[in-house]
Amino acid sequence: xxxxxxxxxxxxxxxxxxxxxxxxxxxxxxxxxxxxxxxxxxxxxxxxxxxxxxxxxxxxxxxxxxxxxxxxxxxxxxxxxxxxxxxxxxxxxxxxxxxxxxxxxxxxxxxxxxxxxxxxxxxxxxxxxxxxxxxxxxxxxxxxxxxxxxxxxxxxxxxxxxxxxxxxxxxxxxxxxxxxxxxxxxxxxxxxxxxxxxxxxxxxxxxxxxxxxxxxxxxxxxxxxxxxxxxxxxxxxxxxxxxxxxxxxxxxxxxxxxxxxxxxxxxxxxxxxxxxxxxxxxxxxxxxxxxxxxxxxxxxxxxxxxxxxxxxxxxxxxxxxxxxxxxxxxxxxxxx
Amino acid sequence: xxxxxxxxxxxxxxxxxxxxxxxxxxxxxxxxxxxxxxxxxxxxxxxxxxxxxxxxxxxxxxxxxxxxxxxxxxxxxxxxxxxxxxxxxxxxxxxxxxxxxxxxxxxxxxxxxxxxxxxxxxxxxxxxxxxxxxxxxxxxxxxxxxxxxxxxxxxxxxxxxxxxxxxxxxxxxxxxxxxxxxxxxxxxxxxxxxxxxxxxxxxxxxxxxxxxxxxxxxxxxxxxxxxxxxxxxxxxxxxxxxxxxxxxxxxxxxxxxxxxxxxxxxxxxxxxxxxxxxxxxxxxxxxxxxxxxxxxxxxxxxxxxxxxxxxxxxxxxxxxxxxxxxxxxxxxxxxxxxxxxx
Numbered sequence: 001x002x003x004x005x006x007x008x009x010x011x012x013x014x015x016x017x018x019x020x021x022x023x024x025x026x027x028x029x030x031x032x033x034x035x036x037x038x039x040x041x042x043x044x045x046x047x048x049x050x051x052x053x054x055x056x057x058x059x060x061x062x063x064x065x066x067x068x069x070x071x072x073x074x075x076x077x078x079x080x081x082x083x084x085x086x087x088x089x090x091x092x093x094x095x096x097x098x099x100x101x102x103x104x105x106x107x108x109x110x111x112x113x114x115x116x117x118x119x120x121x122x123x124x125x126x127x128x129x130x131x132x133x134x135x136x137x138x139x140x141x142x143x144x145x146x147x148x149x150x151x152x153x154x155x156x157x158x159x160x161x162x163x164x165x166x167x168x169x170x171x172x173x174x175x176x177x178x179x180x181x182x183x184x185x186x187x188x189x190x191x192x193x194x195x196x197x198x199x200x201x202x203x204x205x206x207x208x209x210x211x212x213x214x215x216x217x218x219x220x221x222x223x224x225x226x227x228x229x230x231x232x233x234x235x236x237x238x239x240x241x242x243x244x245x246x247x248x249x250x251x252x253x254x255x256x257x258x259x260x261x262x263x264x265x266x267x268x269x270x271x272x273x274x275x276x277x278x279x280x281x282x283x284x285x286x287x288x289x290x291x292x293x294x295x296x297x298x299x300x301x302x303x304x305x306x307x308x309x310x311x312x313x314x315x316x317x318x319x320x321x322x323x324x325x326x327x328x329x330x331x332x333x334x335x336x
Numbered sequence: 337x338x339x340x341x342x343x344x345x346x347x348x349x350x351x352x353x354x355x356x357x358x359x360x361x362x363x364x365x366x367x368x369x370x371x372x373x374x375x376x377x378x379x380x381x382x383x384x385x386x387x388x389x390x391x392x393x394x395x396x397x398x399x400x401x402x403x404x405x406x407x408x409x410x411x412x413x414x415x416x417x418x419x420x421x422x423x424x425x426x427x428x429x430x431x432x433x434x435x436x437x438x439x440x441x442x443x444x445x446x447x448x449x450x451x452x453x454x455x456x457x458x459x460x461x462x463x464x465x466x467x468x469x470x471x472x473x474x475x476x477x478x479x480x481x482x483x484x485x486x487x488x489x490x491x492x493x494x495x496x497x498x499x500x501x502x503x504x505x506x507x508x509x510x511x512x513x514x515x516x517x518x519x520x521x522x523x524x525x526x527x528x529x530x531x532x533x534x535x536x537x538x539x540x541x542x543x544x545x546x547x548x549x550x551x552x553x554x555x556x557x558x559x560x561x562x563x564x565x566x567x568x569x570x571x572x573x574x575x576x577x578x579x580x581x582x583x584x585x586x587x588x589x590x591x592x593x594x595x596x597x598x599x600x601x602x603x604x605x606x607x608x609x610x611x612x613x614x615x616x617x618x619x620x621x622x623x624x625x626x627x628x629x630x631x632x633x634x635x636x637x638x639x640x641x642x643x644x645x646x647x648x649x650x651x652x653x654x655x656x657x658x659x660x661x662x663x664x665x666x667x668x669x670x671x672x673x674x675x676x677x678x
Contacts, residue, residue, distance in 0.1 A: 019606030033511040036594075036620050037601035043612025044619055051481035051517035052448050052509055083447060083484070118368025118420075120431035122446045178370055181577015185365025312431025313420030314368050 004145045004199045005172040010110075010164075011037060013149035013203040014072065017156045018042050021070060024156060027057060028074025028110075034173075035074075054084035058109065062092045062161070065107035070156060078113040078127045078165060092161035093136030107162075108155045113141075114167040114227060114277055115321055117179035117188050120312040124168075128225065129276070129283030131163050132255035138162040138208060139254040141225040143170070145197045147252055150206030157205055167226045170194040189318075191230030211258035213265070217247030220271035220331055223262060223288060225251045228275040228322050235327035244335055246273075254284055262288060263295045271300045271334050275322045280305035302330045339545035342653075344386060345643045346661055348378035348541060351402040352640055353665040354411055358401065358418060358432075362576050367418050371432060371576040374402035376632070377504045377568040379639030381406055383544025384472055384502055384564070387552045391469035393441035393458035395451035398433040399504075400444040403474060407440050411665070415672035422677055449482025451475045452501070456488045459497035459561075470498040470555045478509030480522050486529070489561070493530040498555035500548065501531070501563045504538065510574045511623060526563040538566030539639045568639070569632045580627040 004012060015038055018024045027048035032039045039047040050057040054075060061073035075081055081088065088109070095105045115124030132139045140155060140162060142148035148166065155162040168174040169190055180186050214229060215236055222232040229250040236246035249265055251258060266272045272292060274285040285303040292299060304322045311317055355373045362371045374381060377399070385406040388394070396403050405411055409425065417424030418432050426436055433446035443454055455473030462469035479485050480503060492499045503522065507514055523533035536547045544566055551562035573581040583590045598620065602613055631637045647654045 015601070015604075015607075029509070030511045032616075032619050033623055036616075037597055039616040039619060040598055040602040040613055041604055041607040041616070043608035043616045045612060046608070047616065049512055049517055052478045053481045053483065055483050080447065083449075083482075118431070119370055120434050120446070121429070122434055123369075177579070179368070181362075181370075181575065182579075182582060183363060183365060183577060185363065186368060309429070311429040312369075312417075312426075312434065313422075313428035315420065316428060 001198055002201065003196060004149070005196050006145045006148055006170040006194065007166065007173045009145035009149040009199050010152050010166060011035065012199070013152045014038065014156070015041065016203050017153055018046065021156070023068065023070040024072065025069055026072045026074065027061070029076055031074050054080060055087065058084045059087040059091065061107045061109075062087050062095075062105045065105040065161070066095060066103060070106055070108070072108045072110055072156070075109060075111040077123055078111040079123055079125050081111065081127070081131075088131070088137060088161065088163075089134055093134045096136060096160060104159045105161050106159050108164055109161070110164045110166065112168045112171060112174045113165040114169055115310050115317060116169045116227065117175060118312065118314045118317060119178060121309040123178070124310045124317075126226070126278035126306070128163075128165055128254045129278045129287070132284065136160065137255060139165070140208065140252065141165045141167070141254055142252060143167070143194050143226050143229040143250050146199045147206060149199055149203050151208070151252065153203050154205035154208050158208060165226070167194075169227050191227060194227065194230050206252075209253045209256040209258055211249050211251045211253070211261040213247060214250050215246070215248040217245040217269070219245045219269060220273060220334060221247050221249060221265040221269045222273045222275055222327065222331070223249045223251060224275035225254060225284075226277060228277050231322055231324050232275045232327055235324040235331065238324065238328055239331055242332070244331060246331055257287065257291060259291050259295070262291055263297055266292050266299050267297050270298070273327070273330055273334060274303040274305070275327055276303065276305040277322055278306060280307045300334050302334050304330050339542045341542060341643060341646060342657065344382045344541045344545060345640070345647055346657060347382040347386060347406045348640050348643065349658065349661045350665060351378050351381065351405050353662060354405055354668070355401060357665060357669045358415070359572070359576055361418065367432070368420070369431065372399040372574065373570070373572050373576065374399050375572060376506070376570045376638070377538065378402060379541035379544050379643070380502065380504050380538045380566045380568055381474070383541050384500065384548040386545060387548045388470075388472065391441070391462065391466045393455070393462065393469070393471040394443075395454035395458060395471065395473040396435070396442060396444040397448070397451055397475050397479070398444070398446040400435055400442070400474070401432060404435055404437060404440070404442055407442060409437050409440060409442070411668040412672045415668065419672065449475065449479040449485040451479070452482075452485035452488030455499050455501070456491050456497055459492065459499040460495065462498055467558070468556050470500060470552055472500045472502060474502045474504060476509065477503055477505035477507070477514050477518070477522065478512075480525070481518060489526060489529045489531055489563070492561040496558070496560040498558070499561040500551050500555060501526075501561060503563065503565050505565060505567045506570045508570070508574065511580060513623075513626060523563070523565055531561050531563050533563040533565055536564065536566045538568035539637055539642055541639055541643050569637045571632050573627075573632070580623060583624055584627050
């Protein structure tokens with residue numbers, strides 16, 4: 001049995017895949033030093049540095065994928081995809097449809113996401129709903145090291161474009177790089193189960209589009225991704241003492257959604273709470289309600305999401321991002 | 337009119353002491369997230385900002401504190417913003433990478449290169465409704481590879497916008513040495529867009545002031561944009577807690593944590609040839625050695641020491657001035673920390 005930190009697991013799975021498949025190359029800003037372990041094993045031809053030119057290098061990643069490579073393109077933060085959205089929106093996502101299904105762009109876009117460490121509203125967004133809105137993009141948001149490694153392997157084997165989001169609060173390296181800067185004077189509410197955990201001896205791909213139950217519960221189904229899953233688990237634990245049995249489902253994949261697992265669970269409990277660190281309007285939380293309604297399931301519904309631009313001040317940020325108190329209160333209200 | 341070195345030195349010293357106070361708050365954990373200081377680039381900011389007046393606008397990067405302070409924004413408001421207080425400059429909601437002052441037409445962004453379009457837009461509004469006013473964009477040389485900045489320069493060129501594009505070139509884009517990811521020559525690149533480039537020593541505040549004076553007067557009189565290329569150093573690297581700087585300052589603490597996993601990975605079977613692996617290792621070692629040798633460590637590159645050397649001709653006045661600035665910053669700090677909101 002071996003245990004790993006979150007990003008260590010992603011890099012380990014990536015290393016295993018790179019050893020097996022010479023088509024995989026990595027590039028992005030600062031990638032050689034940020035992925036130095038991969039650099040010294042696979043060399044500078046495969047672990048490359050890019051200028052601050054996201055439009056160029058993400059677009060190039062898409063076309064390189066179309067012509068036989070399996071590029072992993074690193075974007076410093078998911079927020080910065082705003083700079084180069086065209087490559088995803090109008091190109092990566094469209095190739096398969098435009099070519100009549102004959103051509104795809106198997107590019108993996110790896111980006112840190114999420115907040116909880118005081119970096120402000122331009123550097124802490126989630127944006128998976130925004131990305132999943134576009135047909136043709138697969139969006140993965142793992143919440144444990146084992147899932148992170150297994151889903152990275154699946155992303156590398158997938159035949160279309162995949163956005164792989166790594167929550168910074170779970171990532172030992174990003175949190176140190178952007179949050180603490182090696183200070184011991186700051187503390188963040190890091191979910192221990194998500195930041196470090198048991199991983200397989202040898203990585204195997206996990207299925208894309210398959211949700212898992214993290215906790216069984218018959219009264220209400222809480223559905224989330226990323227750090228939200230851990231916040232929901234903490235709230236579910238507290239609700240137990242009140243006699244409310246809350247199940248927690250981890251979607252792991254935002255797009256394609258595991259509609260079947262979602263509907264089965266909600267049908268049983270008749271109560272759905274979505275915990276989504278992404279923005280509330282026009283996103284994952286609303287999509288889940290539509291999925292359930294379309295299946296003809298009637299249920300009581302609520303959501304705990306991010307409603308505004310994420311404020312810089314830590315105490316404001318803690319209230320704005322989904323937290324266990326808000327989840328707890330929402331479930332209680334839903335059960336009234 | 338020659339530059340007044342005394343007043344420029346005061347601006348730089350204020351900013352230095354202010355940012356040193358910020359660094360302490362950050363190390364004490366009172367400021368969260370990233371913190372990019374402008375220590376080392378004060379001469380560039382002072383030389384340019386001292387030329388700005390009412391109606392002029394600034395587009396700032398993630399390192400904009402010095403420019404705001406020198407432009408006249410209340411230091412207490414900035415500090416209280418960084419502390420996340422509701423009565424901070426932006427209500428505690430912006431933070432140091434997203435500082436805004438409507439009063440001084442100053443907008444910051446943490447998106448590299450975003451200063452280009454912002455300055456062009458500010459300049460357009462100036463050209464249209466406040467002739468004679470200008471906009472300044474401050475950015476690093478890493479941003480020169482960002483499409484939106486290049487597009488903005490072209491836009492400013494063809495629309496003849498009153499913009500001063502100020503490139504604060506410290507040679508590093510976070511952990512990357514910019515020359516390794518930048519083709520050609522920056523001044524030639526800008527020339528190609530029809531914008532004159534002025535090269536200055538960014539550590540010499542008088543030289544920056546003179547160049548800024550010419551470029552800003554040119555823009556005010558409707559002759560269009562200028563590119564000011566100023567070399568500088570950032571004493572703290574990209575941001576506080578920057579790993580390459582930590583390695584240099586405390587190698588015994590930092591190196592084992594990096595070297596052990598690196599060696600393990602280097603030796604793992606499966607992967608590249610030894611030659612390729614060595615080339616990878618060389619990249620890492622070069623980055624560390626470049627930091628060791630780098631001009632950040634040489635106090636001869638400190639714009640404050642350089643100005644101070646000249647002002648020492650009048651030690652009594654210098655002492656008085658320094659005491660006064662120190663007092664001013666301590667009092668701002670005390671006042672910012674004084675009242676914790678409930």
